[in-house]
Amino acid sequence: MPHKAKRWLIRHYQDNFLMYFIISILFIVGIVAGAITIKVLGSDKNDEAMYFLNSFFKAIDNNSLNSISILKQSLIDNYKAILALWVSGIIYLGFIISPIVILFRGFALGFSVGFFVHEYGIKGFLFSIFGILPQNLLMIPSIISIASISMAYSVAKAKKRKIRINSNTKFSYLADYSLLIFGFSLMLFIGSLIEAYLAPIFLRFLIDYFS
Numbered sequence: 001m002p003h004k005a006k007r008w009l010i011r012h013y014q015d016n017f018l019m020y021f022i023i024s025i026l027f028i029v030g031i032v033a034g035a036i037t038i039k040v041l042g043s044d045k046n047d048e049a050m051y052f053l054n055s056f057f058k059a060i061d062n063n064s065l066n067s068i069s070i071l072k073q074s075l076i077d078n079y080k081a082i083l084a085l086w087v088s089g090i091i092y093l094g095f096i097i098s099p100i101v102i103l104f105r106g107f108a109l110g111f112s113v114g115f116f117v118h119e120y121g122i123k124g125f126l127f128s129i130f131g132i133l134p135q136n137l138l139m140i141p142s143i144i145s146i147a148s149i150s151m152a153y154s155v156a157k158a159k160k161r162k163i164r165i166n167s168n169t170k171f172s173y174l175a176d177y178s179l180l181i182f183g184f185s186l187m188l189f190i191g192s193l194i195e196a197y198l199a200p201i202f203l204r205f206l207i208d209y210f211s
Contacts, residue, residue: 012180019148019155023102027144030106037107038114071196078188081105081143085150086181090174094154098147105143109136131202138191142184149184153177 013020081101088097112132116124153173 016148016152019152020144023098023144023148023151026099026102027106027140030103030108031110033103034107034110034112035114037111038118067196067200070200071192074192074195075189078139078143078192079185082146082181082185082188085146086178089150089153089177090157092154092158094150094152098151098154102144102147109140127202131199134198135191135194138187138194142187142191145184146181146188149177149180 084097085094085101088094109132113128116128116132118124120127156173
């Protein structure tokens, strides 16, 4: 069974390589744009943007590093994006919504890393490596995959719109689509757990170091 699932995933990636490539490029563009924006905005604006863009900082407004609050905010932000991508694929808008979501996520990551490096230098860079990178090793592939799946499904539905397909086949396509997104959403959930319970450890260390 695992071997069969592996072959199915490999074939999926091969069939949708162009979508994954486009989404990955857009994500990189978003990261670069976010990093550059740090240089453009003033210090106060950078702080405001950081709280708006990063779920981690939305949850620590009162200097409280509560892992439950951070996890809750991370799940809200991530699963709102997943829901938007899933629905947009079904209603033929995946090829529009997916690039927007992925650009925003790339921008948020680039801005977050740029913020720490700009504000704290080498210590901010170290926090980015140990406090931001671990969860994103799961989150980045997950959100890129979900956005690519949404765009691919949306385009495939549009192409098949004029072809008469029976209800069972339509349901099978929808089930496969939903199952793929659900699988990658589990990876995002694990990433949120890492963000909630690992990142605060390094942030506390950073705060203690500067105090």
